[in-house]
Amino acid sequence: AQSVTQLDSHVSVSEGTPVLLRCNYSSSYSPSLFWYVQHPNKGLQLLLKYTSAATLVKGINGFEAEFKKSETSFHLTKPSAHMSDAAEYFCVVSWGGRRALTFGSGTRLQVQP
Amino acid sequence: EAQVTQNPRYLITVTGKKLTVTCSQNMNHEYMSWYRQDPGLGLRQIYYSMNVEVTDKGDVPEGYKVSRKEKRNFPLILESPSPNQTSLYFCASSLVPGPIYGYTFGSGTRLTVV
Numbered sequence: 115a116q117s118v119t120q121l122d123s124h125v126s127v128s129e130g131t132p133v134l135l136r137c138n139y140s141s142s143y144s145p146s147l148f149w150y151v152q153h154p155n156k157g158l159q160l161l162l163k164y165t166s167a168a169t170l171v172k173g174i175n176g177f178e179a180e181f182k183k184s185e186t187s188f189h190l191t192k193p194s195a196h197m198s199d200a201a202e203y204f205c206v207v208s209w210g211g212r213r214a215l216t217f218g219s220g221t222r223l224q225v226q227p
Numbered sequence: 228e229a230q231v232t233q234n235p236r237y238l239i240t241v242t243g244k245k246l247t248v249t250c251s252q253n254m255n256h257e258y259m260s261w262y263r264q265d266p267g268l269g270l271r272q273i274y275y276s277m278n279v280e281v282t283d284k285g286d287v288p289e290g291y292k293v294s295r296k297e298k299r300n301f302p303l304i305l306e307s308p309s310p311n312q313t314s315l316y317f318c319a320s321s322l323v324p325g326p327i328y329g330y331t332f333g334s335g336t337r338l339t340v341v
Contacts, residue, residue: 123267150332215270215319220269
């Protein structure tokens, strides 16, 4: 079965240090990949998406992600964390078709001052 | 403003009392979907709809019903709610399913069944 795995349920970083949120997917062919962010008591906001163009994808708020087919990974990074980045992040995969989206279990990012 | 509107935002109800959570989009999207979010499980799809009068089960459809009589509306119906349906619910829409057009999510409905 197709699945999405976010390798860390919680990540804690200090403000100004790099962020790495890891995501792997299982698939026999290349899917489309997204990262969404959910701030407390808010809905889901699209950070970035990969749709088989450039493998390095730049998103909003300084985030970017690199698609590595050989590793079936789509890790999210940011060079320097800001307090406002504290939120839950979801890696989401679309294999197309009717069911559309499969969500990872989420990574809660904590940013320490 | 292009958006997906869910109502209510918060709801506390008792076991067995039928309820409906509404979802409406103003973007003329064909595809709409309902998800529930539970800690440690991410979002799981309940039902989806490809277009008017076309609906199908997602991963966790038990205990839920949907209808799609108009393109803009996709209500989620709980005929006899139970405590295990306490969750945060999201409605989403897209022009068509698949990656190209992206998805717009509503702000969520937090349901508590006691």
